[in-house]
Amino acid sequence: MSKKVNVTINGFPVEIQAGKTILEAAESQGIKIPTLCFHKDLCVAGNCRVCVVEVVGQTRLSAACATPCDEGMEILTNSLKVRNSRKQIIELLLSEHNADCTKCYKNGNCELQTLSSEYKIMTQDFLELVPLKKFSIDMYSPSIIKDDSKCIRCQRCVRTCAELQGVNALTVSHKGDKMKITTFFEKAMRDVVCTNCGQCVNHCPTGALVEKNYIEEVWEALADPTKHVVVQTAPAVRVGLGEELGMEPGSSVTGKMVAALKRLGFDSVLDTDFTADLTIMEEGTELLTRLKKALVDKDETVTLPMATSCSPGWIKYIEHMYPEHLNHLSTCKSPQQMFGALVKTYYAKARNLEPDKIVSVSIMPCTAKKFEAYRPEMYDSGYRDVDYVLTTRELAILIKQAGLDFNKLEPMKYDRLMGESSGAGVIFGATGGVMEAALRTVYEIVTGREVPFKNLDILPVRGMEGIREATIKIENPLKEWAFLDGVELKCAVAHGLINAKTVMDSIKSGTSNYHFIEFMACPGGCLGGGGQPIPTNPEIRKKRAEAIYAEDRGLPLRKSHENPEVIKLYKDFLIEPLGEVSHHLLHTKYTKRERF
Amino acid sequence: MANSHQLKRVDFIFRNENDWEKVLSATIKNKPQELINELISSELKGRGGAGFPTGLKWKLTAEAKSDEKYVICNADEGEPGTFKDREILSRVPYKVFTAMAICGYITGAKKGFIYLRGEYKFLKAELQKVIDEFHYYCKETGLDFEINIFLGSGAYICGEETALMESMEGKRGEPRNKPPFPTQAGYLGKPTVINNVETLVHAFTIFKYGAKKFYDLGVQYSRGTKLFSVSGDTPKPGIYELELGMSLQDFVYEFGDGDTKAVQVGGASGFLVPRKKFKDAAIGFKGKLTGISLPTGGSMMLFNSSRSMFNVLDNYLEFFREESCGQCTPCRVGCQQLLLGIKAVKRGEKPASYLDKLLRLTETMQLTAKCGLGQSVANSFSSIVENFREEMIY
Numbered sequence: 001m002s003k004k005v006n007v008t009i010n011g012f013p014v015e016i017q018a019g020k021t022i023l024e025a026a027e028s029q030g031i032k033i034p035t036l037c038f039h040k041d042l043c044v045a046g047n048c049r050v051c052v053v054e055v056v057g058q059t060r061l062s063a064a065c066a067t068p069c070d071e072g073m074e075i076l077t078n079s080l081k082v083r084n085s086r087k088q089i090i091e092l093l094l095s096e097h098n099a100d101c102t103k104c105y106k107n108g109n110c111e112l113q114t115l116s117s118e119y120k121i122m123t124q125d126f127l128e129l130v131p132l133k134k135f136s137i138d139m140y141s142p143s144i145i146k147d148d149s150k151c152i153r154c155q156r157c158v159r160t161c162a163e164l165q166g167v168n169a170l171t172v173s174h175k176g177d178k179m180k181i182t183t184f185f186e187k188a189m190r191d192v193v194c195t196n197c198g199q200c201v202n203h204c205p206t207g208a209l210v211e212k213n214y215i216e217e218v219w220e221a222l223a224d225p226t227k228h229v230v231v232q233t234a235p236a237v238r239v240g241l242g243e244e245l246g247m248e249p250g251s252s253v254t255g256k257m258v259a260a261l262k263r264l265g266f267d268s269v270l271d272t273d274f275t276a277d278l279t280i281m282e283e284g285t286e287l288l289t290r291l292k293k294a295l296v297d298k299d300e301t302v303t304l305p306m307a308t309s310c311s312p313g314w315i316k317y318i319e320h321m322y323p324e325h326l327n328h329l330s331t332c333k334s335p336q337q338m339f340g341a342l343v344k345t346y347y348a349k350a351r352n353l354e355p356d357k358i359v360s361v362s363i364m365p366c367t368a369k370k371f372e373a374y375r376p377e378m379y380d381s382g383y384r385d386v387d388y389v390l391t392t393r394e395l396a397i398l399i400k401q402a403g404l405d406f407n408k409l410e411p412m413k414y415d416r417l418m419g420e421s422s423g424a425g426v427i428f429g430a431t432g433g434v435m436e437a438a439l440r441t442v443y444e445i446v447t448g449r450e451v452p453f454k455n456l457d458i459l460p461v462r463g464m465e466g467i468r469e470a471t472i473k474i475e476n477p478l479k480e481w482a483f484l485d486g487v488e489l490k491c492a493v494a495h496g497l498i499n500a501k502t503v504m505d506s507i508k509s510g511t512s513n514y515h516f517i518e519f520m521a522c523p524g525g526c527l528g529g530g531g532q533p534i535p536t537n538p539e540i541r542k543k544r545a546e547a548i549y550a551e552d553r554g555l556p557l558r559k560s561h562e563n564p565e566v567i568k569l570y571k572d573f574l575i576e577p578l579g580e581v582s583h584h585l586l587h588t589k590y591t592k593r594e595r596f
Numbered sequence: 597m598a599n600s601h602q603l604k605r606v607d608f609i610f611r612n613e614n615d616w617e618k619v620l621s622a623t624i625k626n627k628p629q630e631l632i633n634e635l636i637s638s639e640l641k642g643r644g645g646a647g648f649p650t651g652l653k654w655k656l657t658a659e660a661k662s663d664e665k666y667v668i669c670n671a672d673e674g675e676p677g678t679f680k681d682r683e684i685l686s687r688v689p690y691k692v693f694t695a696m697a698i699c700g701y702i703t704g705a706k707k708g709f710i711y712l713r714g715e716y717k718f719l720k721a722e723l724q725k726v727i728d729e730f731h732y733y734c735k736e737t738g739l740d741f742e743i744n745i746f747l748g749s750g751a752y753i754c755g756e757e758t759a760l761m762e763s764m765e766g767k768r769g770e771p772r773n774k775p776p777f778p779t780q781a782g783y784l785g786k787p788t789v790i791n792n793v794e795t796l797v798h799a800f801t802i803f804k805y806g807a808k809k810f811y812d813l814g815v816q817y818s819r820g821t822k823l824f825s826v827s828g829d830t831p832k833p834g835i836y837e838l839e840l841g842m843s844l845q846d847f848v849y850e851f852g853d854g855d856t857k858a859v860q861v862g863g864a865s866g867f868l869v870p871r872k873k874f875k876d877a878a879i880g881f882k883g884k885l886t887g888i889s890l891p892t893g894g895s896m897m898l899f900n901s902s903r904s905m906f907n908v909l910d911n912y913l914e915f916f917r918e919e920s921c922g923q924c925t926p927c928r929v930g931c932q933q934l935l936l937g938i939k940a941v942k943r944g945e946k947p948a949s950y951l952d953k954l955l956r957l958t959e960t961m962q963l964t965a966k967c968g969l970g971q972s973v974a975n976s977f978s979s980i981v982e983n984f985r986e987e988m989i990y
Contacts, residue, residue: 046773047923049964060971061963066773081963088960092929125953127936129929153922172768172922175751177932179922 007073022053022064022075033077034086034115036093036205037154038065040537041523042163048154049089050115054079061085087119095126097206098135098149106207109534112152113206129177140188142374143196143212143367151181151208157200164523166498167317169194181208184596192596193320195497197313197521198367198391198530211367211531214388215397221359221388222265229359230347231266232339232418233257235273236365236429236526237392239547243533243540244396245406250543252551255411260399261363262412271414272362273421275335275342276428276437278569279310280560282586283332283434284442285577287516288481296483303327305492305507305514308434310334312372313521313530315590317497322504323592328517331587335428336362336369337378340385341585342418346573350417355381361388363395365429365529368521377588391531420565423456423552430548431495431525432461432468435518439472439491441561446474446481456558462549464524464542466499467492469514495520495528604839606813606821608801609794610687616694616800621737623803628658628702635799638807639819644670644755644792645862645893646968647881650799653789656779658703660787665705667696668764668783668790672713672748672755675863676915677895680823680835681793685712685719688797693730693743695796698803699789700741708743709783711760714750752919756967757782757790759921770921771967794823794894815841818880822894828860829853829900844869844877847896855900858983863895864912865972868905868979905984906942912976913938920969926961927970933957934977938988948989951981 003018009026016025021044026033037048046066053064056074061082069075076082094116101107135149153172158181161170169192173182183192201209221229242251261269287306293299307328309315318325333341339362344355362369366389372378373386390398399406414420424440427433436458443451451458451472460470472489474481492514494503500519506512522529524541527548557563574581623631636651657665669692673681684692696708712720727743734741746764748754754763758772761783782788791799798820802810810820818840827833830851838847848856858870861879867890869877881891899908913935922928937954940946958974965971981988 044773045923046966047925049925049966052964063773063966068775084956085960085964088957089925089964092925092933092957095933096929125950126933127940129932129936132936152925153928155923175753175922176916176918176920177922177928178918179920179928 111205273425276425277560344381643794
């Protein structure tokens with residue numbers, strides 16, 4: 001039992017664990033203290049000062065987020081002194097902020113706006129500072145727009161980029177009135193180590209960092225009668241979208257989302273989970289091929305461990321940070337890009353459509369996917385494989401603009417041809433999901449038996465720990481896989497690029513003994529992606545993960561290789577995993593990048 | 597004038613006796629606890645401006661449990677109008693090093709650092725020579741203590757103790773949240789004593805002559821002597837060691853040019869005292885001697901009737917606007933608003949009553965800013981605006 005301390009908050013006694021902050025003590029009593037720079041994902045900064053409270057007997061006010069409770073403290077969260085100071089701090093922030101709210105992308109979902117509305121800041125007595133400064137908007141990145149005039153210098157993005165991601169693309173420069181958040185030598189975001197993961201966007205309280213949206217482009221395509229607009233939805237979107245539309249975190253809205261997309265006018269509503277299953281076939285086969293070459297042929301050019309390649313944030317990270325280790329990456333494209341390449345080839349042929357009349361849209365929990373679709377390698381169908389990428393948040397905007405009452409929509413099913421998926425495809429949205437899906441298939445291919453876990457739930461790779469490990473021993477394999485008999489397949493899962501760094505450093509130093517590693521750029525995997533609803537925090541990620549695993553449990557198909565549409569795809573079009581067509585359409589190569 | 601204190605010139609700090617080896621070896625023959633008690637009984641308070649009891653600081657660090665501890669000498673002398681530490685380091689550096697080594701002996705720290713202001717780079721070579729000699733003697737005495745020089749890069753905020761430590765750790769010089777205080781978690785998260793250059797020299801005096809000799813100087817709550825950097829409209833600018841507790845009246849009588857309109861005590865972050873309040877103001881830490889008491893890092897700027905107080909304040913605010921680290925809202929935005937605000941009033945773009953709004957703003961800054969910089973902008977602002985309101989407007 002840890003030590004407890006007794007304090008009073010606004011006169012009422014509170015018993016709380018020693019070391020807890022005033023903010024935590026107040027939260028435990030249901031008292032909200034406003035915050036801006038505070039975020040549950042990040043270390044405490046204590047720099048915005050809106051959370052100041054009065055501790056009786058002290059001359060100055062204390063930042064509730066940064067001050068631990070001491071025995072006997074008498075805390076006032078709403079005294080006149082506190083209110084007046086807090087109000088003035090909000091006024092100061094507004095005086096330095098481009099408060100052109102009606103023209104802001106974050107209008108309605110801005111923490112500063114909410115706060116100033118709560119405190120009824122009706123006048124602006126202070127001088128407007130924004131017109132005096134020469135702010136520019138960085139719009140060069142295909143994923144992220146950075147507008148310094150809306151920045152309140154809370155440094156959440158800087159801490160996100162450093163603590164969660166270890167990327168440090170964003171940093172603080174200058175001091176005093178010139179202090180700002182910027183990149184290496186103030187280069188554009190597209191020219192620095194930025195991985196486009198969008199975690200900064202997800203953590204920004206205002207409109208200073210937002211995704212580059214393609215809403216109007218999609219509306220235009222939908223309105224064009226000569227176009228056939230296909231949409232694919234990523235696994236994690238179905239457990240996040242509800243939050244943007246007024247539902248509780250952890251709501252699974254697959255059927256409603258499909259119904260909404262159909263009402264928006266998409267000609268075909270399909271599932272990225274289908275190509276997630278396909279990824280497992282290709283990547284699983286690639287893993288087995290690498291293992292065979294390493295173990296049987298003793299081929300020293302084979303690189304192990306093999307790393308997954310689904311997460312475009314992770315791909316850009318390794319390209320910048322470990323350019324000499326790109327051989328570890330699976331050559332498989334991500335499910336989004338496999339889907340894009342197939343839509344304008346296989347799907348077009350089967351549906352008798354001209355590929356140039358197809359507009360391929362994807363709904364992703366991710367901002368890095370926007371960049372991925374933009375990569376020069378992603379034109380293998382002969383056209384741009386994926387035309388527009390929308391985040392979960394942008395889809396919610398489409399739904400609201402169309403005036404749909406999401407709650408009242410009757411669930412519908414995905415269209416066919418590339419709309420079928422297994423539970424293995426669904427769990428791609430959670431950290432550990434790709435690993436679990438791959439193991440379900442690989443183990444069965446090799447031994448002819450199901451993975452030895454109850455209900456196919458491979459619990460060791462699930463959870464929210466930054467790095468997780470699992471070992472599966474292969475016993476009594478089928479004849480052609482006899483070389484794997486007794487081999488202990490060592491796997492690891494890492495999510496959040498700061499954890500990817502730890503694993504990559506162990507590979508670099510030669511101390512890693514893994515065969516296969518799943519990397520996801522964002523904490524929690526795609527369900528915690530940069531394109532997911534704001535806020536995203538540890539509790540919300542946990543709820544979304546529960547929803548994803550529940551979806552998996554509820555599906556009749558749980559294994560990728562049993563997906564009948566995938567089987568049909570190989571029979572009619574691809575012939576075999578890693579075959580010539582696959583090689584052309586489903587695999588890619590990587591680029592070494594600079595580190596600044 | 598019953599409580600008036602005659603100005604007393606003293607000469608402790610720069611007295612060059614060249615006997616630091618003896619002082620060091622004699623002092624460390626005592627138990628740490630005895631030395632701490634000696635220091636506490638002297639009632640020495642920090643001479644950087646904040647006035648924290650030095651003995652208590654050393655005691656807390658000595659009691660903190662850690663395998664590593666550090667002693668830092670804060671020589672980032674950046675307060676406008678202060679130039680005493682430079683003089684100490686050029687004339688009697690060994691007194692500073694000796695006090696640091698004794699502090700190391702008391703607290704258990706094996707490493708010391710001089711955080712030298714970037715502009716004082718020219719002192720570095722000479723200091724390093726003295727340090728090398730000092731190391732040699734430490735070895736002779738059997739004391740395991742090593743001093744290194746860390747050169748600052750020119751930011752005023754790095755004189756704030758936690759920003760200074762961040763800067764030493766290779767990070768951006770931004771003040772930390774307190775608690776924890778450096779005595780528990782300072783440089784590299786380890787218990788750290790950080791003292792102003794002058795404080796350490798006083799500690800040397802106390803260990804050499806005993807606490808009583810120090811305690812007998814000055815007045816209640818403000819014991820001992822202090823170095824003053826005298827500048828501005830004065831016929832004799834320079835550095836003077838004076839007893840604490842003197843009234844500003846006596847000070848101006850000695851140093852003024854006969855036309856002194858106001859004195860800024862404690863630099864840009866200190867207070868401005870107008871002529872009519874000279875006799876009520878005493879230079880010291882706490883305890884109202886004769887009206888107002890003025891803690892100070894030693895900067896004394898005299899202004900005569902040719903000076904515009906608006907320009908003086910404008911100058912300070914420009915300084916703060918630039919030297920705020922920029923992390924916390926009240927300080928970063930507040931300083932900009934104060935500077936632009938007084939200009940707007942002067943130009944007639946804002947009514948005179950806007951000054952009251954700005955005064956309320958300085959109250960908020962004092963209550964909520966993260967560190968001493970933002971908290972003390974209110975000092976000069978309110979003391980100038982309240983005493984010279986007319987000059988702000990017309």
